[in-house]
Amino acid sequence: MNAFPAVADPFRRELVAHCYRMVGSVHDAEDLVQETYLRAWRAYDKFEQRSSVRTWLYRIATRVCLTALEGRGRRPLPTGLGGPRCDPGDDLVQPQEISWLEPFPDRDDDPATIVVGRESLRLALVAALQHLPPRQRAVLVLRDVLQWRAAEVAEALEISVAAVNSLLQRARAQLESVAPQEEQLIEQPEQRELLDRYVRAFETKNVAAIVELFTADAVWEMPPFTAWYQGRADIERHLRERCPAVPGGQRLIPISANGQPAFANYLRGPDGAFRAFNIQVLTIGPSGVSHAAVFLDTSLYAAFGLPEVL
Template identity: 60%
Template sequence: MLARMTVLAREVDGGSAQDAFLADAQRYRKELLAHCYRMTGSLHDAEDLVQETYLRAWKSYNTFQGKSSVRTWLYRIATNTCLTALDSRQRRPLPTGLGAPSSDPVDDIVARDEVPWLEPLPDDSTDPSNIVGSRESVRLAFVAALQHLSPRQRAVLVLREVLQWKAAEVADAIGSSTAAVNSLLQRARAQLDAVGPSEDDALRPPESQEAQDLLARYIAAFESYNIDQLVELFTADAVWEMPPFDGWYQGPENIVLLSKTHCPADGPGDMRFVPTTANGQPAAALYMLNKATGVHEPFQMHVLAVGEDGITHVVAFHMTTFEKFGLPDTFPGRVAT
């Protein structure tokens, strides 16, 4: 799309102004992707909305008066592009956000494919050195909490508290008044206090020794099919959920029993993991053995929250491809036949 936009720009006026704009605007692609992800909870939707943002910016480039920076202008366009899209889309929850109590690990598990579930975000889609791509603002618990807000509440909270915009700037961006923005922010904060993450401040970054050690032990327990070892890794009130299945499970014993009851693996070697990061958290890509082909294929992306006393939360997203995470579609070293 960007190549087509560049060609069109050259046809219009020799391309000098638009080419310079496009070259400058590309610096903000990753942070705009993180912004649209926060708003929608979907990597795929965010990618489409960033493309739409650049297309809208190119079409309206001649109206850009330079009263704000290109970056601020792009964020205004991206925010309104997201708000328009969210008018016709459902919120993206995790199973814990559906309002049901924790599930019995030996009961049948039920897939709800009709639910537009929250999706994980590969870390290479953000820039942790930049405040708008900071780990805290894309952690799963925070993005899941945002889904409880109305689209306009989300926009105001993200612009004010993640991007640190002034209330008047936000009001101008979304076509509202400063008083309305302040009211939206107050309601958004109250809603987040009710449903928001309590774990974020205590989470260990993925590169920390504690997180690395726990991730290695977590992977080893699954790969060796020594599931009972997982009890030692989870905190007493740890939570496990695995969209598109709508149940969620609390406590190490329940998590272990769930794995023993419903995991399709039969023994050591059936599961292979590749450590990675997602949403600013340690993660592991699970390849499950396809017994018909003898090849380990993409199965789940486990995103871990590691606190002071162990693993506090795991979201095991069902995945059919790991392309967005830069990982192959068969376990490294294996070739599908």
Template identity: 55%
Template structure:
């Protein structure tokens, strides 16, 4: 057995990117952390059999990917409300109060993928934007593995075949099917550039101010005409500025109700949200130029702990 120090020196640098990989596969940051722990335990136990025919990084990815595939045999995909049904265009129709028995996609804190370390961000945060991870949920587990290993992490076809104990032809076939299915699931590329840092800061400050003052008129200037809003675990979601603003004004915005603390999730601007003094959830924004294109409000107090460690 290697010493703890030897093993940590060789393997710990890869933890953030392995966590991102497991998150893409599972759609849950809590499940991803559990699988990364399992990966490191398996790697430590088997390190004396590691013969160096591949890199330590590739060896760890093999263990992590196979662990995720095993876990996904008994777990359903984690959708978003927009992946289950059509949007509501009428804010006067109240959200469906029934919360379906669904394990929803979860947001992931940027801090777990390397924080401000540029080297860690390259491997960790690539391919973790909400739209992309949500689209991955439409793929089979094996298609998810092949597409992320090839298109996000840039492993070669031959390397992926070795990681998954299959053939190069099978990898290429799975990759083609995965790309077609991903395209059918809807656009996931960020076709509109995010604003520069100064515009971004101003937009987020104005958004927070409008929310805390309960000022829908101020929000009008910050939202795209085709803005969307979804709020898992509520299955109802809205599209279009009139519907989104109507819902917020009628059901959400109240002076002094909300406290927003800036954070980062999925490589996007986000807020830890408290209702009064109580944790309420995580709100993630998708920016399109100088405006907000999507509001994703994960109204689950249990998520707050992962963003406030």
């Protein structure tokens, strides 16, 4: 039993990413990995090493996630609720009963992304996964993200190989119907130049300059509010009429989330202190910013290792 931490701890971060793909919440994912390690520690003396420790831990984590998802609703983004785009002049609605999708913090040399690639954590993909029933979600992640063989998935989920193949076929069909098209990649120097302009425009609250960086049909959404806007004109109206910041009243700290460029945005209060305001995760292509997911839950700052006050 004393050997368990040494053999199991190297996989902790990638297991958090795995659970995050399953449940859509970095907070829940960390709790589920704790439960995974507790179960694994209790069973370690019975581990027969017929598979690798990594595979064994993923098997336990997947079952823990499936148990946790029983009776739970999915974690959407506002665009995933099925409602139409909103008018920026409408009142903002914040329903208490919805648990929203959360962003996932990236780290340098992160095994969570080195093992299977950053694209497997992209916000649009994780949002699309939430549309799948839990067992379909598990099969698709194990087969298409982790590249397990059908027989391995069948053993992990205690179902037949035929059932795995059927669930995978349905999951792929459903994912294709809800997943947005991937943006073309943009070269790093061009992306850096665009992001520098984005920061300058936000920190000076130059709304015209901000909107210029968005594509014509860009989407702006901001959980926990159900509203979402599409197109430069509506995004501009929202920023002019709803955003409480004044020129010089925001500080954007560059971070990375879900394998995408992101910012922690701090808003200056009456006392002059800059406090946590929102986390913005951007999707960028050759034509500009096509999607901004703006998370107003400031409890997420701790998950990114960020202070609540600058």
